Amino acid sequence: MDNMKKAPKAYRNEEFLNSAAARSIRILTEYLEPQDRFKKYDIKDTIVFFGSARILSGSEAKKNLNDLNSKLKTLDKSDKNEYKYILELISGAKRDLEMSKYYEDTEELAYLLTDWSIKLKKGNKFVICSGGGPGVMEAANKGAHRAKGHSIGLNISLPFEQYPNKYISPNLNFEFHYFFMRKFWFAYPAKALVIMPGGFGTLDELMEILTLVQTEKFHKKMTIVIYGKEFWDKVINFQAFVDYRVISPSDLKLFKFVDTPQEAFEYLKSELHKSYVKTK
Secondary structure (H helix, E strand, O other): OOOOOOOOOHHHHHHOOOHHHHHHHHHHHHHHHHHHHHHHHHOOOOEEEEEOOOOOHHHHHHHHHHHHHHHHHHOOOHHHHHHHHHHHHHHHHHHHHHHHHHHHHHHHHHHHHHHOOOOOOEEEOEOOOOOEOOOOHHHHHHHHHHHHOOOOEEEEEEOOOOOOOOOOOOHHHEEEEEEHHHHHHHOOOEEEEEEOOOOOHHHHHHHHHHHHHOOOOOOOEEEEEEOOHHHHHHOOOOHHHHHHHOOOOHHHHOOOOEEOOOHHHHHHHHHHHHHOOOOO
């Protein structure tokens, strides 16, 4: 009688590992594998950037607008529907160009922070961390790359595929399935948070971190800056939370609005020096 074929070892059984029964194992790997890599590359302190994946760089936004203006000139104005459609696209492209300042400001702030961090005694102590995708995330990694520093990308698998941007340090490029494990690795090593203009995801991340700070679940100092007061004042009325007595007036001191890369840099540098930079 022929010997029966060996069954795969449990830890090599892909059918099992991808099943509902092994969910706890998959969750654990998304804790242990990043932990091992962070330890290997001595990542202990991060500065996290959150913001929209849809914000374009200035050069890309200008090109899109110029292309649409050129197309408009060649259109037959008698085709009213097409003409109206292109005008709507141009309106959107103008808004994209206006918003692109946040891409450029993110890159500059990440550059300033990384350049400063590299010059500390430890060297690149505070590592820039982003969600790993396009838009503000790309700009943050790009700024760190321009300063010749390391940076982290914590990507997430989505139905509309989000690919890692090219500026992430290759050894610090991560891919998550579970949002809550990705959020853990955003929060756990973070010493500061930069909130750029963004949508639902950015709001989710901001409010979760603010809640953890408010409820003192962090046993560390977390400096939070919200960038672009003009944008955020239109999106959220923070003072209304106080007026309706659903938060305390002191809760508005959990974060600071900033409007320029230099202002943000000076504030973050000062706060990080107080809590985390040893002068001796």
